[in-house]
Amino acid sequence: MPNIDGTTAYGEATVNGLLAKEEKPTVPAQTNKDDIQLVLQSFRLLIADLCQQFGMGHPGSAIGMAAIGVALWKYVMRYAPHQPDWFNRDRFLLSNGHACLFQYANLYLSGYKAMTWEQLLSYHSERPDSLCPGHPEIEHEGIELTTGPLGQGIANAVGLAIASKHLSATFNRPGYEVVNNHTWCMVGDACMQEGVGCEAFSYAGHLKLGNLTVIYDNNQISCDGSVDLTNTEDVNKKMEACGWEIINIHDGVNDVEAIVAALEQGRAPERDRPLFINIRTIIGVGSAVAGQAVAHGVPLGEDNVKAMKKAYGWNEEEKFIIPGKVKDFYADLPQRGEKLVQEWKHLVTAYSKEHPELAKTLKDRMAGKLPDNWESLIPTSYPSDPTPSRKSNNLTVARLLAEIPTFMVGTADLTPSVNLTYKDYEIFNPPSLKPMSGKQGSYKGRYIHYGIREHVMAAIANGLAAFSPGTIIPITSSFFMFYLYAAPAVRMGALQKLKVIHIATHDSIGAGEDGPTHQPVELAALYRAMPNMEYIRPGDSEEVAGAWKAAIEYQGGPSMISVSRHAIPQLQGLTKRSGVLKGAYVLQEEKDADVTLISVGAELSFAVKVKDELEKHSIMARIVSFPSHRLFREQSLEYQRRVLRRNEGVPAIVIEPYMSLGWERYADAGINMKGYGHSLPGKYIYDHFGFEITKMATRVRTFLGDWKDGNVGRGEFVEL
Amino acid sequence: MPNIDGTTAYGEATVNGLLAKEEKPTVPAQTNKDDIQLVLQSFRLLIADLCQQFGMGHPGSAIGMAAIGVALWKYVMRYAPHQPDWFNRDRFLLSNGHACLFQYANLYLSGYKAMTWEQLLSYHSERPDSLCPGHPEIEHEGIELTTGPLGQGIANAVGLAIASKHLSATFNRPGYEVVNNHTWCMVGDACMQEGVGCEAFSYAGHLKLGNLTVIYDNNQISCDGSVDLTNTEDVNKKMEACGWEIINIHDGVNDVEAIVAALEQGRAPERDRPLFINIRTIIGVGSAVAGQAVAHGVPLGEDNVKAMKKAYGWNEEEKFIIPGKVKDFYADLPQRGEKLVQEWKHLVTAYSKEHPELAKTLKDRMAGKLPDNWESLIPTSYPSDPTPSRKSNNLTVARLLAEIPTFMVGTADLTPSVNLTYKDYEIFNPPSLKPMSGKQGSYKGRYIHYGIREHVMAAIANGLAAFSPGTIIPITSSFFMFYLYAAPAVRMGALQKLKVIHIATHDSIGAGEDGPTHQPVELAALYRAMPNMEYIRPGDSEEVAGAWKAAIEYQGGPSMISVSRHAIPQLQGLTKRSGVLKGAYVLQEEKDADVTLISVGAELSFAVKVKDELEKHSIMARIVSFPSHRLFREQSLEYQRRVLRRNEGVPAIVIEPYMSLGWERYADAGINMKGYGHSLPGKYIYDHFGFEITKMATRVRTFLGDWKDGNVGRGEFVEL
Known part of the structure; x- marks a missing residue:
């Protein structure tokens, strides 16, 4: 010791007996112990x-x-x-x-x-x-x-x-x-x-x-x-x-x-x-x-x-x-x-002759190429029934994951909840392991059961992505709230611009009876503020398709696609995957608008209903779907103004059951959470916190009155 | 099995042999095994x-x-x-x-x-x-x-x-x-x-x-x-x-x-x-x-x-x-x-007679009472030399911690960095442990070496605070960036309104050569968005005193006091501890102001210097110190308007080397970070990112030109 x-x-x-050992070719016998010293x-x-x-x-x-x-x-x-x-x-x-x-x-x-x-x-x-x-x-x-x-x-x-x-x-x-x-x-x-x-x-x-x-x-x-x-x-x-x-x-x-x-x-x-x-x-x-x-x-x-x-x-x-x-x-x-490199190159040359298809796949992956047809594996249309966006997620990527071996999908013990399995998926596990329940895996497997270990899941994903960029695109998944456990590693991925796609489900108070421990209200602020992070909350299946397109094309860091546990209406004919790629877009225009309603993710449809309610009172609302702050900020000022129209004097109100922090940049007022959530089944939770359509419409009307009367100062964000 | x-x-x-065991008074012999079934x-x-x-x-x-x-x-x-x-x-x-x-x-x-x-x-x-x-x-x-x-x-x-x-x-x-x-x-x-x-x-x-x-x-x-x-x-x-x-x-x-x-x-x-x-x-x-x-x-x-x-x-x-x-x-x-309760009460009665002073202390602590003089233990004035606010922190609380046994202070292995030791501090450790280096501890000790375990530190602090609210006030400490590791537990403390005080040091890019892994740019957004969380960035020693007063008085949840690694100027005569308690306050007023400069924490003095620089160009700036979003939001609208004066048409510009998210509520433009930091010694880092006084003043002037010319739309936050 x-x-x-x-x-x-x-x-x-002294370096005891270094000379005596000759069986290790990497330690040359002639190395003098004094030299080592x-x-x-x-x-x-x-x-x-x-x-x-x-x-x-x-x-x-x-x-x-x-x-x-x-x-x-x-x-x-x-x-x-x-x-x-x-x-x-x-x-x-x-x-x-x-x-x-x-x-x-x-x-x-x-x-x-x-x-x-x-x-x-x-x-x-x-x-x-x-x-x-x-x-x-x-x-x-x-x-x-x-x-x-x-x-x-x-x-x-x-x-x-x-x-x-x-x-x-x-x-x-x-x-x-x-x-x-x-x-x-x-x-x-x-x-x-x-x-x-x-x-x-x-x-x-x-x-x-x-x-x-x-x-x-x-x-x-x-x-x-x-x-x-x-x-x-x-x-x-x-x-x-x-x-x-x-x-x-x-x-x-x-x-x-x-x-x-x-x-x-x-x-x-x-x-x-x-x-x-x-x-x-x-x-x-x-x-x-x-x-x-x-x-x-x-x-x-x-x-x-x-x-x-x-x-x-x-x-x-x-x-x-x-x-x-x-x-x-x-x-x-x-x-x-x-x-060493030359020997390896010779080996690969011989391998390419013996196994040409494998070699081509390997080289394509080393070059970070996805198959040219990847986008065609994403559906062009979706069922019109209300659908949990975690399920939309599966509808969107099941073929992509099954057919493109670049993706390695994992979850922190939430396979039944995050909906990311795909046809004939194979588990990454030692082939010698025979689990008491569940399928036997192999090292060829691309589905990773990380256990209840969110933090290491995200950190391992960083390692997978960095092995040789583009060769493997790791996908992690858990409840959104547990991406707070994983946050230090997610941040390291963002700092290093590593291409990792995080799927965060149960991303709203709509998670319901699990209660405030599981209902995210402040976490989006972190990911919206995080440099290089593409945080996206899609509003229905069509927007989920856009979110995946954005995530796969994004070369600047990790993405997080934030989806719902519960079924949400499909706004077919309104939502556009191409809109997601711009961060925000006009979902419903109204030339002589009194107000812009900004809405997002699991609660996107609320704005559509509030608009209808407001119309009964002769208030004309236009609607902006706003899945990603970062992507929107990348657009031209002209586009941003066209979408928001605040420069025309139309006030904007955001509806999102998160804390408002971060929305003040885009909106004059907000219908947001003011504190933590509550354990209540999904069908009661929104009403409990005032996200009931007529109540929201009333709050909008009150605000518009104050706005017109000049009771609201410029730049004074109002919590409705 | x-x-x-x-x-x-x-x-x-069957419940094997439950009847046979008579030596355990808590398992009555007469309990029938069928009854248990x-x-x-x-x-x-x-x-x-x-x-x-x-x-x-x-x-x-x-x-x-x-x-x-x-x-x-x-x-x-x-x-x-x-x-x-x-x-x-x-x-x-x-x-x-x-x-x-x-x-x-x-x-x-x-x-x-x-x-x-x-x-x-x-x-x-x-x-x-x-x-x-x-x-x-x-x-x-x-x-x-x-x-x-x-x-x-x-x-x-x-x-x-x-x-x-x-x-x-x-x-x-x-x-x-x-x-x-x-x-x-x-x-x-x-x-x-x-x-x-x-x-x-x-x-x-x-x-x-x-x-x-x-x-x-x-x-x-x-x-x-x-x-x-x-x-x-x-x-x-x-x-x-x-x-x-x-x-x-x-x-x-x-x-x-x-x-x-x-x-x-x-x-x-x-x-x-x-x-x-x-x-x-x-x-x-x-x-x-x-x-x-x-x-x-x-x-x-x-x-x-x-x-x-x-x-x-x-x-x-x-x-x-x-x-x-x-x-x-x-x-x-x-x-x-x-x-059981009656027996215990009798015991306490006897104890109170035998050990009256101890009993009084215990009862006061059970009632959550601090000694009446606690505030007098905080200095009324500080040295005027530039001081790291982590050091201000020690100057502020060293007597408080030494004299009030309610506080249990801990660190995740950063004792030399976080500056939270106090006179004759005793380590909480098993008395049987004789460490190779360092002092021997005892269970009476109130200084906790948590090891390199930030997450459990914050979670243990929640347990300490919840044992019997007010009996123990736990204080944790680490670098601010590592409060991302601890975040899930900090959040649980906020959700439960537990009185824990977190001391986060090295809270800016001024942390310097440690580089972007250690330089927080997005983390404040999380804590500013977190319900019940009192996140405070004091700007000098006087404001550190205010931050502690706020934290000790706050009954709604945990606090986090966010301080610098490096020496910062003392703005004596300008900063006010009472101002901290209002979240934001006017540091320097200017009746005919062209602009309000909002500044905060380690970089508070920047605004003062930029103001001087602007004056050379006949631009009159007023300065608002803004240590806490939450406390400011609790003030009356009238107070908020008096501090910000945006309703009078004075534009506000925030200076903080964090991402801007969250400041858009209070400012029209910001001199903020646009991405991650960089490893550079403290004396170079600010200049590297454009936080140099004349450059900042130029950016302010350019903005004010655009503002007057109407090139900046209402509600369009501009990143300068």
Whole structure:
């Protein structure tokens, strides 16, 4: 066991017996143990200097993880620095994203072209084009997904591993392993504690993802002090209970050989469970703050870094030194990567001859192409009976999902409720699993039962989408209200512009008797405010068709299609799928309008009825259907004015049983919720909250009176 | 083991040896085993009939849990049906809230006054005053907290148990156990899977909460089918790894005696770990759909219920029958409860004589009284140097927290960042724990290290607040962005109007180099839209004082005080704590104003500087500080108009580096974020996004030109 109290004690430790092991081809016998020590020292000092430079940064974990970096980048991972997007590369994720310097320095050392020396030095500089932000970001070479919010990375890694398992099962043929990459994920203590991490571990174990290795940087330090202040669980036992194999590494600071041996076990092709390598490290090792919380998020200090250099026998006045021997140590990696890519390309060429159709499908998917006919798989018309829009959803996409294998559909244990199954759907599950009830699955399956784990569902979907953009389009589903559980991961998808489609059902107080815990009234505000997020509330089946067209065509991030539990009228002849693509459109025009009624989603038909009611009182209303704020804002000002006509002096009133926040931009008044919902069956709930047609019409009339009398000030949104 | 395929097989099973056990005073020897069977049958049929009545509801779990209900309400729990708010009562939480009929029926049978027969029958009726909503709600007698969103209940239960541990440690004296209640929590398979549940189990084990018993309704069925479709972990092993003791009950359908024995172990006073009772049950037992997913969320069906009655030997035509023997079985409970209350009252009387000061403190806290001088503990003035508002926060509350024991402060592993420690603070931790680093704690401690578990932190805080409202005021803290992880629990607090104060730091792009994952741009929209939530962004130390005054005085729900990481100017002489209490107020008036600048929080000073810049161009600006939407909306229309003056034709422009959504109600234009942030040190980030004073002033001038020229339509919010 490493000595937690040691300061520079580990700087001089030896890499026990690295030379003795000759059976691992990836650890060349000729590597001198002193060379490894030099590499480790060099790496640690580089990290220390980088944090010192601008007096900011997270040095400790990256320093403690030096040996793990050598094992991964030099010996075990299969990747090509000069072709960072090589399809079959191993994926690496740094779930403890604050330790980003660990990754940046390794990308630099292993020869990624974009990560120049100058770029590496830009960490925490004023350069807005720095490739070294405070957490790893997907936009940059060698970074698979953006990490930082703790627990997300490990969940994404499960998604990457599922993607690989699924593509392997779908495309590999005897002698042609065109997809067989491994997923490596580093986690810190935080990822072991965060709920989304716990969900990820439990589900990955269930799925028996033998192509996933988690490397636990067990430094036992978090911001508040030693981890035992807040967590004393038996981590290995817990992981075993979740179906993982465990390997312990006692000297993670120096024992590169042991780490390599463990990682190699992770890659073994016959594996039927994920591997958890528990590596004891020391945060900030070699420095005076080794093993202390203070090493986590602030630079070690000038004197301290000098002392490290002195203890290592380096010149304490020199900074940013990478000895020639260290550069030589990493010099072969670009070429080795190139060789891997060439071998794989030869394999794919042979595969294309042997299995031409499969190869074409794979290449199309790699290029992000959907079959040309995808839109024709969406119905052109729908039944006219009142239909729950969750059912409209199924009518819309059942063929699309059945016939286009790019889609992987999942639900957080709401299969009977979200209506997203399709003809002959196959479940993604380990083929060895024989469930007590339910169908046996396989890794070819495209329907994912995520369990009651909404958060990890959305985070896994991010991983599926990022594996190779366009190859898999993940679809998640749950009740809208539970997308609050999933929100941190949905946001990460939006931040990364990942193409994920979320289907949120039970999206209104119409959910009824389940009550206020299940009735969303404020959640849409979050998704309407979220950058890059295409949040759409379609008003009937025709609009559901438009929502899907919008979601599939949208390349700027995730979409969320928000649908009803209960049956809603079909406004045939009024609703237009093309209108959805513009965010809002005129559902019913009225030249001499007194008022515009804006309505949306499950309650779209209310406006139509209120209009009729108002006509009895000689008030002429026009109606705007408004399924998506974001899409509407993308339209020209001229279009927006034509739709809303507020510039002509026609006041607009929005009807939506959510809180009004966000609608003030488009409306002068609103018939909205003023608080939480109530448990009442669907047929009573709307009336209970005043969404009864004649009452709404009366409120509109009162408002119009005030409006004309000048009792309503300009810009004063009135809650009716 | 129960037979999963059995239909009515368990209706006739015996309660093995219930008569033989005489050492348990709570299981009277004279109880006839046939009587127990009758009680179980009666309970199951009552549930079945209740769901049949309106063709809605969740029958299966409640039916499967019948024996557990008998063990809890009849034999083990200490409570008083006629004094449901008795301070020292055992707390029971139904974390699997959809099984609410289980609780409603038991409340009825054990004699809670409000739960009349008529009320019980109102489940899923059109009655808005029903005490039997679709999930248990805190407003009703015998319900400790609202449950339903899965995993929340178990986390709340941990909070209840912490509250009890803490109050016991604080107030009990030898011979005077004035607080020694137990917390019982039922969980289903979902609570075992949800991340927040996993966090709760891990943390409760760490805390060694011997006063908490979790009863796992292990029916192995979820909506999608058998649980092994999605979860195959070794639950007991995992719970053991988390520090729990495990007891298995193999026949949870009928073996009341075994359940009682297990529960009694949970209550043992010397316990030093929480207890997990894994009870194998059968969903919908006794019916044709026993053990099937379909028994979960829809009524069993008329014929099916008749068949159950027939198999039990009951009249299949009769509904809602509770035999006299069953009524008799429960008849003693109100009286037993009364006795418990009387004994406790006597104890408190004696305690008050022996320990008068302690008793007075306890009584004041039970009454929700803070010391009269609480406001005087907040400074009347602050240093004038630029100060991070997270630091202002500490300056404001350090004495309040040190001197008023009602507050329990916690953080999700960000002690060095959130600045909420206070003089001689003591950590809440098991006294037996000796952390490798950091102070040893005790159950008297009021500073809670929650670990990196934001979600459970907020859910536990709900439990602390609900234990006995006002006795404990929990304060949580983390980065604002991580309150997205915590959001489902924060929302539950808002729904239940629980007094929790959340301190959200690093609340702007000024968080800087951590980058877009950590920079909130859309999250405020959620909290501003959330009913009952008092979301406040104070602009300097003086406003922080106002925010605390508002939060402490607010009785309508939780508050969130949103503060900066970085130093912000102190606008002394301009900011007013009393202004915060009105939500928005005039910071600088200007009679002949051309424009109102609205500004808020970390960026409040921007407006002051922009005003100066505009003056150089003879444009007169007035400034409104706007820390809270909710508080402002509560003011009179007259006040609102006086602050905003839009009705006088003065356009308003908001400056806030968040997405604009929500500000359109108060402003005609905005200088806001248009997407996610960027990783850049704090001193560069604002300029990078155009929040530079002269640039902002130019944008304001351009807008005012367009405004005067009529290029901006009424109600057209313009993103500058």
